Amino acid sequence: MTESRAEIVPRFDPFELQDTILGDIRDPFPALAAARRRGGMQAGPPDLFDDDSEIDIAPGAPVFTAYSHDAVTAVLRDPDAFSSSILADILGRTILQMGGDEHRRHRALVSHAFRTKALARWERDLMGLVVDELIDQFVDSGRAELVRDLTFDFPVQVIARILGLPRRDYPMFQRRSIEMLSILVNPDRGKAAARALDEYFAGVLENRRRQPSDDLISDLSVTEVDGHTLSDDEIFAFLRLLLPAGVETTYRSSGNLLYALLTHPDQLRAVAADRSLVTPAIEEGLRWEPPILFLIRNAIRDAEVCGTTVPDRAIVNVCIGAANRDESRYDDPDRFDVLRQSRQHVTFGWGPHMCIGMHLARMETTVALNAVLDRLPDLRLDPAFEPPFVQGTAFRSPPALHVRFG
């Protein structure tokens, strides 16, 4: 899977597809904190949505929102009361919508593909190569826009290489992934993109079955746990989920981390000087500004959470962003502080559906941040541009990060 650096990847401009990001809220945290203080679990949608941006995924169903760390983790660890099957309409049926034995079996099969040995090989053979190649393109200029030039391309290229896709297909893969994510705002385009990706993966899978290689798709096609293997449709569904789950989240979380460090230059300098702070900085970035503000569940029976009864059929917004800043768990929770005493955040979820890719995401971010600190000395915001900001309601990250270095 080693590739020559000389091959040119035709660029796809991510910002052509402007309507894929739901909501443009810059600072949701004061409203979420006020709501959390009124009660950990409450009837009603999150206070944040204005009438236009809220999407009613189950018309007529009662709506609840979990704000506190206790309420959020209680919902996520109880799949017998709170299911994620509601998302099947959006993503098709994937591991996220499964429950019980089916979920355990499926999770064991796909987790096998993300085993420690595979991760170590990906770190060694491809992550450093991808990040260096991206940085090569702007390092001599002394300035960059880190979202377009680095964080947007990095995870999609890592996943494309893990899947063993040919380089000429990267821009198509990236475009279709983003179009698919816009399914809530543009259903026709989203569904067409999902179909196109399935057709594309069908061809790739057929090739891999004929001629297995050392990539994830070959691995998924042969892995067996307790006599079970994955069907072709299950493999397509998993590959389809990898894009929103593995690419969108990681690109946004690394942008959020760089935003946090660039707007706290003393902490950026501390991390650059002492690389044992890279891991705590990544965890603090994930806690402080998670790329996904909400998860969603549907109640499948009546349940009580933090003193509130949530009725069967209710839709529950699970507010990751509010739980990560719960003052009963974190001191001075709105402060970004890489030296904070670490306590597990809920950015990767909780309970049986907790993120399968979290070790991969952490590894990618570690490789990217170390490369940035090694190759872009004296990194700072470019004063010629407006100060950066994070925006978004469903997905959050900075639209741009203009920097200078050297």
Ligand code: HEM
């Ligand atoms: C910073 C980056 C990431 C974040 C914040 C993140 C977050 C999450 C969250 C919150 C969940 C639980 C969803 C729920 O319970 O409804 C989840 C599940 C999942 N994630 Fe991630 N993720 C990240 C990166 C990745 C990567 C890199 C991959 C794979 C390449 C991945 C694959 C998955 C899969 C397959 C699931 C479903 C697990 C299941 O249903 O059992 N994620 N992720």
